Amino acid sequence: MNNAHNIEVLLFDVNETLLDITVLEPLFLRLFNNPQVLRHWFAELVLYSQAMTVSGLYEPFGNLAVGALKMVGNNHNVDINDEDIAEFKGLMGSLPPHPDVLPALKRLQDAGFRLATLTNSAPTSSPTLLEKAGISHFFEEQCSVEEVKRFKPHPDTYRHAAKALGVELDKICLVACHLWDTLGAQAVGCSGAFITRPNNNLLITENLPQPNFVAKDLKHFADKILGTT
Structure with missing residues (x-):
């Protein structure tokens, strides 16, 4: 081929x-007691980025990443606070x-x-x-x-x-x-x-x-x- x-x-x-992106695993371990929730978050991020495109909508990827993290938090009954988001953004930015x-x-x-x-x-x-x-x-x-x-x-x-x-x-x-x-x-x-x-x-x-x-x-x-x- x-x-x-x-x-x-x-x-x-x-x-x-x-x-x-596995440097995010300690954050997900702390928040969800399971580092593999990282994979769940990433899959949701990809899914909704593609769904928005199919629907003719657009949101910057960084904003969507934070939104997906909050959604996954809600799915697991975990509150994602401002300090968590700041840590998440810092890790994603480096x-x-x-x-x-x-x-x-x-x-x-x-x-x-x-x-x-x-x-x-x-x-x-x-x-x-x-x-x-x-x-x-x-x-x-x-x-x-x-x-x-x-x-x-x-x-x-x-x-x-x-x-x-x-x-x-x-x-x-x-x-x-x-x-x-x-x-x-x-x-x-x-x-x-x-x-x-x-x-x-x-x-x-x-x-x-x-x-x-x-x-x-x-x-x-x-x-x-x-x-x-």
Whole structure:
């Protein structure tokens, strides 16, 4: 399924693909006595971001993230107070990169790929998330769905990134640990690279296109796209 010879740009999802959201687990352990409620919150955040887009509505991702946290709190009969929200925002604003990210990005950039990001999060003033994580210098463009006010996997999000990068969609490979993201990119003509980080797995059905690349982390993905494995 690999078609690396056509790919010029590697377009990376940010949250969970590049940056590690498991640093939120201690907060969820404190609030809910169960760190795995983090996965429940994240799933609700993704669900409602997509529901808003389908419904023609828009709310900045950060606001939606706080709203989803309060909703999950209500579901568990847990009061989420202002101090909890401040701690949550602080953690979300300083997510670290996964250990495999920096060496993989350097290797892919050295191999001649153009690197960029596409995130559901709104742009922030400096220092940005990627600057704090020490990886912003790898990316020539940091695209956000804020410009189109539709969340991924809406087709306009990927088209916006392609326009910003001045490249045709079929020259882009979307790299993400969310299958719904690679599916959306592939639907408009991009390639898709699925990173199977924990809690993210393939969905095999008859009519669901499978990713062009499947890798356990970004170092493994670099091996695959560069043909070393």
